[in-house]
Amino acid sequence: MISQNLKSETRNQKHGLVFLIVSLFLVSYFNFSHAQTYRVAFYNVENLFDTLDDITKNDNEFLPQSEKKWDAYKYNKKLQNLSKVVIAMGEWESVSILGLAEVENNTVVEDLLNKTPLEKLPYEYVHYESQDQRGIDVALIYRSDHFKLLSSKTFPVENSRDILLVSGILGDKDTVSIWVNHWPSRRGGSFETEPKRINAAQILRNEIIKQVNNNSKTKFVIMGDFNDDPDNKSIEEVLGAGIDGEAITFNPYLGLHKRGLGTLTYKGQWNLFDQIIICSNLLKTNKGVLHLKQEEGQIFKKDWLVNYNPNTMKETICRTYRGPMYLSGFSDHLPVYIDLTFD
Secondary structure: OHHHHHHHHHHHHHHHHHHHHHHHHHHHHHHHHHHHEEEEEEEEEEEEOOOOOOOOOOOOOOOOOOOOOOOHHHHHHHHHHHHHHHHHHHOOOOOOEEEEEEEOOHHHHHHHHHOOHHHHOOEEEEEOOOOOOOOOEEEEEEEOOOEEEEEEEEEOOOOOOOEEEEEEEEOOOEEEEEEEEEOOOOOOOHHHHHHHHHHHHHHHHHHHHHHHHHOOOOOEEEEEEOOOOOOOHHHHHHHOOEEOOEEOEEOOOHHHHHOOOOOEEEOOEEEOOEEEEEEHHHHOOOOOOOEEOOOOOEEOOOHHHEEEEOOOOEEEEOOOEEOOEEOOOOOOOOOEEEEEEOO
């Protein structure tokens, strides 16, 4: 009897020790992950308008009485859809920093953060009204326990969305600047509208040069819907040009584009307009120094975000509308992300 009790006690001690080791491992893993790796993402959310008429904006297409019949049900469905993408993209840890394009105002950003499952996370946001003719802006949301806001401002781009600059401390360790962009569209022809995007790229580059000249160790991330692919002139030549022969930016999405991958489709072809570009300082992989975790950027593409047509053997993205037809989808773009780490 005593022997059996001793065996039982010994077995329980072993099980307890195993449980303790596993528990400590899991705690240290998640704490380490939380403290060391940060997911930085961008998402063009496709016309996130509220249902109210704003006489200062061209929002007539997204009202209850419009052809699209944009009402409270569809608006709330859109918010829930977008939150699902953000949560899924975060995987084990929620996204630390997320740039948004095509938001109408601060109300829709607040609704996304407060009227969906995202309300359980400590997200805050930065948004400014721009002079965009369609009434859509860029914004940045961030986890306040991952990123401490220091400052923000905007830079105007003629007849387009402002460029948003947000600076803060990531992981209580390093200062990072985030540039959020949504450059002029190709409506009217890609060649005819290219000068507008080159102008936006030059405005951004000029400001980055000032930042680099002021502090050669500065760290920044450029994200956005550029309406150009990684090998187009605005991205490759303007932002990819160096200072005194030394490149100041690196595009983790160039390789994906060369392999035919993309974030949106047009006439059955993929384009990679949504990109996250980093400064060369984030390529240094010294332990304890903030750097890019994987050299290649990521496109968040799940089966539930795309439709496959077996007849054409083509994929299309599950968007909210196709013309006036309501499709109850997510967006006409796929989101992109990178991971920054101190490991």
